[in-house]
Amino acid sequence: MDSIIEDVQIRKILDSRGNPTVEVDVITWNGFGRAAAPSGASTGSREVVSFPEGGVDAILSEAEDIIYSELIGMDAEDIVTIDEILREVDGTENLSAIGGNTTVAVSMAVAKAAASSYNLPLYKYLGGNFVNELPFPLGNMMNGGAHAGINAPDIQEFLVVPVGANNVVEAVFANSSVHKRLKELIQTKDSNFTGGKGDEGGWVPNITNDAALEIQAQACEEVGDELGIEIRPSLDMASSELWDADEGKYVYAQDGIKRDTGDQIEFVKDIIETYNMFYVEDPFDESDFDGFAQLTAKVGDKCLICGDDLFVTNKEILAKGIEMNAANAIIIKPNQIGSLSETYATVKLAKENNVVPVVSHRSGETTDATIAHLAVGLGSPMIKTGAIGGERIAKLNELIRIEEELPNAHMASF
């Protein structure tokens, strides 16, 4: 009774790039849930479609009416059935009729309404009363590729992980300190640097990939020494964006270099070893399971090799990756697959097979903080959600609140 759905509202709101996205309210007899969907720029080709042609406006009134009539009177606790109904309402494999962003926002708002109906925060509703582990934040320091303008490095994201942090507060402030230090270090390499930032709040310098890697490592070491905790560099190479299928090469425009798959394996291996990388995401094109598997075989014992565009939070595609030992980590973005129950199934399969799930934001975000709850509630030992910027700190500050609430809170282990 408490969690019976009484009302559903869908509205158009702004995302951090100034584009429209959807926010959904679900009202139950005794609760309320609100969730918004983010959007990617370097999207994987096997992701569900965010919105149908015509964008948010095309679904607003029509989808609201259909979803409203289907969901009213249902129990918000029955999330699996509700997610199935959303798929039926859409009627396409890739959710292109009403959009994966619509279905995921409804799905997450339903879960939050169910939790609220019993006066529980979402992380506790999902993870139970024994949940007490906090994820390490992967902080975004410098942006390149599809998240930046011209003359930026080709590598999309220069990230850091404060692996020695004892709690979330220490971790998020360590990341913001590295971000500040990097601004100073960029100025020593790029005298014209004006402090410009990319989509995820990282700096956008006009420097080579090598120069960026060097100052990233330097900032980790200097700030780590000052704070007395280990901070490790990491990357999202977003290699699908670099891959030229006609040439069969990864094109590094900033450096004027092209690499075939063999060169790319050696290049990434060398970066991991030289800079003691903790984590490297999408080192190969989204279709290259074999390249992933070769790299994981070479360096998977000392570095997390993570699939984002490779897996697109899809359980079936992850199953293929597990079979091939393609990676030892997976990015979890609910809007890549379109519902919370399918996201949960993918995380479960990953954990059962020692593949580390990393709950993640998108480059176009809102101030919705649901992924902070998902990371804690689903037991993700890392969360990728930037380091600074309003839509990024919405999640980081929510993690600080969750940490304060949890009895016996401690950082996750790998």
Ligand SMILES: C=C(OP(=O)(O)O)C(=O)O
């Ligand atoms: C967050 C990312 O970018 P986008 O949201 O543009 O896919 C990413 O590639 O990991």
Ligand SMILES: [Mg+2]
């Ligand atoms: Mg990525």
